[in-house]
Amino acid sequence: MAQDVFWWGSLARQTAINRGLNLNLTDEITPEENGDQTREALEKLAAASERAQTEQEKRQAARAAELPLVEAAQAGDAQAFEKLLTKSQQKLFSLALGMLHDRDDAKDAVQETWIKAYKKLQDFQANASFGTWLYRICVNVCIDKQRAAKRRKKVDIDNIAPLSTDDDNLYAQVDVAPDTTGSNPLKNIANKELGDKIQDGLRGLTEDHRSVLLLREVEGMSYDEISEALEIPKGTVMSRLYHARRNLQHLLAPYLESDEGDPSDFNEDLVE
Known part of the structure; x- marks a missing residue:
């Protein structure tokens, strides 16, 4: 493939990889030495850093705004709790749909x-994000459902009787109907067919990889927030995200390498 990496990473990382830059920040880099390419990369790195700062400020403001509702809900105000859930309903549904399909x-x-x-x-601590706390609960619920479904499927298959001694296909096959509703939780997908392929690719990821990828790319959470939501070290988040992106790229490779789609066509939409 002409494009070595296809994922939704940050603009800085995507730019550096796409352009094949090897920026050693310990060395002095001047536009004269590296030309317009380096200048453009550095400008985009600065823009990405500024956007990250803006997003952090937005998250802090949102956390401050939700705190009175959280405190009211903990004091027994049912309407306050309902407002908190209403604010998070769509995001929770997107996350759950991405995990459960x-x-x-x-x-x-x-x-x-x-x-x-x-x-x-009453166990929620006000110094944390209520939304992140809900994500943690939702991810665990989805994982429990996936594991229960696997156990039920195994029991069902083990108990299926032979159709016929002369039948080449001795055991009935479990037919899982695809989702035909057209609903897709992934954001910024310009091409529905590619979106469907990505959904198929997500199904091929492990539970750990899928949850980290969805929280990062769909919900836009930072490494620290994902670490808090999943109760795993930040380094583990970064490692799982790296492998999730690589595995998804591998699963999508047959489609991306075909004439049906070119990843470069969607690059601008998929860059964070």
Whole structure:
């Protein structure tokens, strides 16, 4: 492939990889030595840093705004709790749909998340983000549902009787109907077919990789927020995200290398 890396990483990382730059920040870099290419890369690095700072400020403002609602909900105000859930409903559904790939299962997961959140509301610490806390609960609910589904599927397959002694296909196959609703939780996908391929690729990732990738690329969470939500070290977040992106790239390679789609066509939309 002409483009070595296809993922939704930050603009700085994507720019450096796409342009094949080897920027040693310990050396003095001048535009005269590196030309317009380096100048453009440095400008984009600065822009990415500025955007990151702006996003951090937005998150801090959002956390400050939700704190009175959280405190009211912990004091027994049902309307305050409902407002908190309403604000997070769509994001939780997107996350659950990305992990479970079934709208009904995703709705059930959101409902279960709400119930668990209500029961554990007094355990929530105000110095954390309520949204991040909800994400943690939702991810765990989805993982539990996936594992339960795998156990049920194994039992169902083990108990299927032979169709016929003369039949080449001795055991019935489990037919999982694809989601035909057209709903897609992934943001900024300009091409529906590519979006469907990405959904297929997500199904091929492990639970750990899929959850980290969705929290980062769909929900736009920082490494620190993902670390807090999943209760894993930041280094583990970065490692899982790296492998998730590489694995997704590998799973999508047959499509991206075909005549049906060119990753460069979607590069601008997929860059964070």
